[in-house]
Amino acid sequence: MNIESLREYCLSLPMVSEDMAFGDEYLLFRVCDKIFACYGFVRQDYFVLKTDPDYALILRDRYSEIEPAWHWNKKYWSQVSLNGGLPDEFIKSLICHSYAEVVKKLPKRIKSQYPEISEVR
Numbered sequence: 001m002n003i004e005s006l007r008e009y010c011l012s013l014p015m016v017s018e019d020m021a022f023g024d025e026y027l028l029f030r031v032c033d034k035i036f037a038c039y040g041f042v043r044q045d046y047f048v049l050k051t052d053p054d055y056a057l058i059l060r061d062r063y064s065e066i067e068p069a070w071h072w073n074k075k076y077w078s079q080v081s082l083n084g085g086l087p088d089e090f091i092k093s094l095i096c097h098s099y100a101e102v103v104k105k106l107p108k109r110i111k112s113q114y115p116e117i118s119e120v121r
Contacts, residue, residue: 001088003039006047009092010037013099014116031117032110036102037095038072045083049098050076059094076101096120 001009010016010029017030022038029037038048048069051059056078059066065084068074080086080094103117111118 001082001086001091003044003082005088006037006039006082006091006095009095013096013120015114016099031099031102032106032114034102034106036098043070046079046081048072048077048079049094050101051078051094051097052101055097 007018007027007029011018013031015031017033019028019030020026021028025041027039027041028035029039036050040046040048053075056066056068056076059078060068063084063086065081065086066078069077069079072079080091082091099120103111103120106117
């Protein structure tokens, strides 16, 4: 998966926005103003996703392309290599997992206001 495909897929999810709040070196993807993915132009072969802590351990053990995220809370954030052998559909499922992890922590009033965000799995 390349950055264009990654960006297009992230933006296809409900209520997603993008910004460069950390400067022009990082492209952030947010759902309801909460970050769920980050692409760094400095290390263009990686992007960062939020992961359930237990699932993160399984992924990191099983796939060499998935590691604790550099400069992020390593318990919750994983970096995924775009140059490895991970299929695009699997990467998309990781993006959906990250999105869902962020959505489940949103206040109930936001989730009830935008029910389409809870439908992504």
